[in-house]
Structure formats: structure tokens, C-alpha cells
Amino acid sequence: MPRFLKGMAFVPFLLVTWSSAAFIISYVVAVLSGHVNPFLPYISDTGTTPPESGIFGFMINFSAFLGAATMYTRYKIVEKQNQTSYFSTPVFNLVSLVLGLVGCIGMGIVANFQELAVPVVHDGGALLAFVCGVVYTLLQSIISYKSCPQWNALSTCRVRMAISFISCAAVIPMITCASLISITKLEWNPQEKDYAYHVVSAICEWTVAFGFIFYFLTFIHDFQSVTLRISTELNNDI
Numbered sequence: 001m002p003r004f005l006k007g008m009a010f011v012p013f014l015l016v017t018w019s020s021a022a023f024i025i026s027y028v029v030a031v032l033s034g035h036v037n038p039f040l041p042y043i044s045d046t047g048t049t050p051p052e053s054g055i056f057g058f059m060i061n062f063s064a065f066l067g068a069a070t071m072y073t074r075y076k077i078v079e080k081q082n083q084t085s086y087f088s089t090p091v092f093n094l095v096s097l098v099l100g101l102v103g104c105i106g107m108g109i110v111a112n113f114q115e116l117a118v119p120v121v122h123d124g125g126a127l128l129a130f131v132c133g134v135v136y137t138l139l140q141s142i143i144s145y146k147s148c149p150q151w152n153a154l155s156t157c158r159v160r161m162a163i164s165f166i167s168c169a170a171v172i173p174m175i176t177c178a179s180l181i182s183i184t185k186l187e188w189n190p191q192e193k194d195y196a197y198h199v200v201s202a203i204c205e206w207t208v209a210f211g212f213i214f215y216f217l218t219f220i221h222d223f224q225s226v227t228l229r230i231s232t233e234l235n236n237d238i
Contacts, residue, residue, distance in 0.1 A: 008226040012219040015066040022059035040202040044115040060111035064104045071100035096139040103132035137164045167211040174204030
């Protein structure tokens with residue numbers, strides 16, 4: 001295994017590479033199949049029609065699992081650091097974890113309920129994933145600043161906060177413009193009245209999605225000093 005993936009660093013690394021591959025592969029297959037316009041489809045558009053829907057569903061489900069594993073490991077890291085040198089109330093870290101896990105559940109909903117088949121459920125899952133995900137990154141950025149400089153470099157804190165602010169700035173117009181679109185569909189014509197809303201919301205959606213990916217990339221260094229141990233105990237009374 002490469003040196004930079006020592007400890008538990010492979011978990012956020014796998015999350016980043018797998019999620020990137022999920023978006024890119026689904027997009028390429030959807031475009032080559034002629035199911036979406038190459039110019040700015042929604043992420044969900046690239047996972048609506050077979051065969052890309054199967055690829056999208058499978059890969060995003062696993063991304064949700066990896067996201068939950070990464071967030072829980074991050075929670076335990078902060079918990080241990082806080083016990084060593086107190087810098088933040090434990091509730092703050094716990095709230096961040098809960099919101100992150102809710103966001104992962106939203107990802108699972110998006111993966112399993114296609115955009116055109118069950119739009120209300122799909123959109124609800126997407127809202128959970130994006131809003132909870134953005135708040136998670138913001139809370140983790142605040143925690144990073146609180147633990148600086150002992151546990152985090154100032155440069156890392158600044159990168160995390162910058163990504164959080166960009167994601168926060170993008171998620172608001174994404175939701176606003178998406179709510180103004182009168183009909184959900186895959187093909188868009190520039191002459192349609194809702195086309196501008198579609199373009200803005202799609203740009204913001206891709207921005208937030210890759211914001212998450214780059215954010216988790218900053219966890220790799222923190223996870224290098226963490227090891228996973230599994231213990232087994234046998235009960236002799238059985």
C-alpha cells in the first residue's frame with residue numbers, strides 16, 4: 001500500500017476516488033447512450049435511465065457507506081483529540097456526526113429512487129444529502145479551527161473553510177432555482193423558460209458535489225495516524 005495511505009487514510013481516499021468515478025462513469029455512459037445532453041445535466045439525470053441507472057445506484061450506495069465510515073472515524077478522531085486537550089464541547093462533534101449520517105441516508109435515497117420514477121422521494125433525499133452535507137463540512141471546519149494548531153495546520157483549516165463557504169454559497173441558489181423549475185425532465189432546450197434555472201441549479205449541484213469530494217480529501221492526512229483494531233471474544237458458556 002502507498003505510504004500516504006497508511007493507517008486509516010485509505011478510507012477517505014477510497015471515498016473520494018469511488019465517488020468521483022461514480023459521477024464520471026454515470027455521466028459518460030448516459031451521454032454515450034444519448035440519454036442526456038452533454039452540457040450540464042443534473043447529477044441525477046445521469047443515473048435515471050438504464051444502463052447508467054444501475055451503475056449510478058450501485059456506486060452511490062457504496063459511496064454513502066464509505067461516507068458514513070469516514071464520518072464516524074473522523075468523529076472518533078476528534079473525540080480522542082478532545083480528550084487529550086479539550087478544545088470543543090463533545091456535543092458539537094456529535095451533532096456534526098448525526099447530520100453527516102443523515103446526509104448519507106439522503107445519498108442512499110437518491111441512489112435507490114430514480115428522479116423520474118419517484119421524484120418527490122428522490123428530491124427529498126437529495127435535499128437531505130446536500131443540506132446536511134454542507135452543514136457537516138461547516139461544523140467540521142469550525143472544529144478544525146478550534147483544534148488548531150495542535151491537531152490541524154492553519155492552511156488545512158483555511159482550505160476546509162473555503163470549501164465549506166463555496167458549498168454553502170452554491171447550495172442556496174441550487175435549491176432556489178430547482179424549486180422554480182415547473183417540470184422534471186432530462187432533455188432541455190435553451191429556448192425554454194425554465195432553462196436558465198436549470199443551468200444555474202445544475203452548475204451549483206456539481207459545485208457542491210465536488211466540494212464534498214475535495215473536502216474529504218483533506219481528511220487523508222488526519223487519518224494516517226489512526227489504526228483500526230478488531231477484537232473477538234468467545235463466551236465459554238455457549
